[in-house]
Amino acid sequence: xxxxxxxxxxxxxxxxxxxxxxxxxxxxxxxxxxxxxxxxxxxxxxxxxxxxxxxxxxxxxxxxxxxxxxxxxxxxxxxxxxxxxxxxxxxxxxxxxxxxxxxx
Numbered sequence: 001x002x003x004x005x006x007x008x009x010x011x012x013x014x015x016x017x018x019x020x021x022x023x024x025x026x027x028x029x030x031x032x033x034x035x036x037x038x039x040x041x042x043x044x045x046x047x048x049x050x051x052x053x054x055x056x057x058x059x060x061x062x063x064x065x066x067x068x069x070x071x072x073x074x075x076x077x078x079x080x081x082x083x084x085x086x087x088x089x090x091x092x093x094x095x096x097x098x099x100x101x102x103x104x
Contacts, residue, residue, distance in 0.1 A: 017093045025086045032077025037071040043078035043088050 028045035038058035042050040052074075058067055 014093065017089075017090050019087050020095035021093045028082055028085045028089070030078055030081035030085055032074045032079070033083055034070040034077065039067070039074040041071070041074040041078040043075070043082045045082055047079065047082075049075060049078070 006081035029042055029050060031040055031042050033040045035058055038055045040051075040053045044050050052071065054067070054071070058070060060066065
């Protein structure tokens with residue numbers, strides 16, 4: 001029979017490590033880009049967009065749709081990259097256990 005006190009200590013330790021990791025991921029960020037760097041987006045570990053930078057050469061009043069596509073692609077690229085960073089950090093605590101609601 002497993003030592004319940006030891007098991008409880010291990011669970012409390014993992015809980016503290018999860019709380020610390022969740023606090024840390026809020027400070028993670030990643031950049032995504034599209035159009036050869038014409039549009040750059042930075043996303044944070046909490047899933048929000050921090051910044052959007054658009055090279056003035058990317059602005060063509062005759063083709064706004066292309067700019068919209070580049071913004072969307074850069075945002076998705078940044079969100080994917082920061083999601084991978086969050087998943088990597090959280091897996092350091094949880095191992096292979098997938099916990100719903102963590103990461104992207």
